[in-house]
Amino acid sequence: MTNEHKRSWLLDLVMLPIGLITFFPFYYILINTFKTMKETAASPLHLPKQWVFTNYVTVFQETPLLRSFGNTLTITVISVLLMVLIGAMAAYPIVYNPGRVNRIVMLYLLAGFMIPFQTTLIPLFQLMTDLQLVDRLYGLIMLYLGGAVFVFFLMMGYMKTIPRELSEAAIIDGCGIAGIFWRIILPLLKPITVTCIIFQTMWIWNDFLAPMLFLNSRSNATLVLQIYTAKGEFSVNWPMFMTLTVITLVPIFIFFIVMQKQIVKGIVGGAIKG
Structure with a gap:
């Protein structure tokens, strides 16, 4: 056995238990969507004695999932596209015209990026209320545009x-400045653009805190907020909770599987070129 085969065998030996540990939460959630409440409480780790599909039917009957899916998709797509565009346009003058003013702007953005979102919730909620942006999908989109700072630093690098x-x-x-950006620079940013889209899409799709605070009505709820409907005042309907979780995770899971190779290309591409 060659050294390369030994390394491959050892790598498989290490990755197999890690993969099983990673898969376990998905297994736990998925099998309990096919159980009754009583069976979930009695044997949460076992396969169902009788496979029950009524949880999925009940979820679609009792919750506006299609509307919530549309809300989540609208917020995610518009927010991500605007973040990528703003981040790229902000990075362009700072990289190609590194003057004193631009360096101050970069430091200002860096300082804002280092402040945790949770520490600004109270003044941010007051501002959103004053501007009548609470319980508005476009208000949440404007809130998410703060994520353009993360895109800005990736684009700049x-x-x-x-x-x-x-x-x-x-x-x-x-060619003018605008022409250089749109015709030359932006097309060359495709690898890191795709990486930014993946990261920001997964963040916004799975975000719970911002929608919970800034979306009040059920008609504007996102998919993640619908999971919270399975929680009662004194108990939790665990089969319904896990069914909603699976339905919410399936689109972003498929998205990640399809796009995961682009993450490596985007991150490694800059290192190779550098």
Whole structure:
């Protein structure tokens, strides 16, 4: 057995138990969606004695899942697209015109990025209330645009690896600043753009805190908020809770599986170019 085969065998030996540990929560949640409340409480880890599909039927009958799916999709798509666009446009002048003012702006954004979101909840809620943005989907979208700072720093790091000769050649050919950004810089940012889209999509889709605080009506609720409907005042309907969890996780799970290779390409691409 060669050294390469030994390393592969050892890697498989290490990754197998890690994979089983990672898979266990999904197994636990999934099998309990096919049980009654009584069976879930009696034997949560065992396979169902009789597979019950009524939990899924009940969830669709008692909760506006399709509307919540539309709300979540609308908030996620618009927020992510705007964050990527704003982050890229903010990084462009700071990278290609690193003057004193731009450095101050970058430090200002860095300081804001380091402040935890939870510490600003009270003044932020007061501001949202004064602007009548509470319980508005567009209000939550505006709130999420603060995530453009994260995109900005990723874009800035990747943009520094793009040769300046490309923009200089475009200027000689008569291309303006806006033209250089849209025709040359932005297409070259595709790997890191896809990475930003993946990270921000997973964050917004799974976020619970912001929708819980800033969306009050059930008609504006997101999918994650619908999971909270399984919780009563004194008890929790665990089969319904887990069924809602599975339904919420399936779209983002499929999205991650399809796009996971792009994460590596986006992160490693800048290192290779650098």
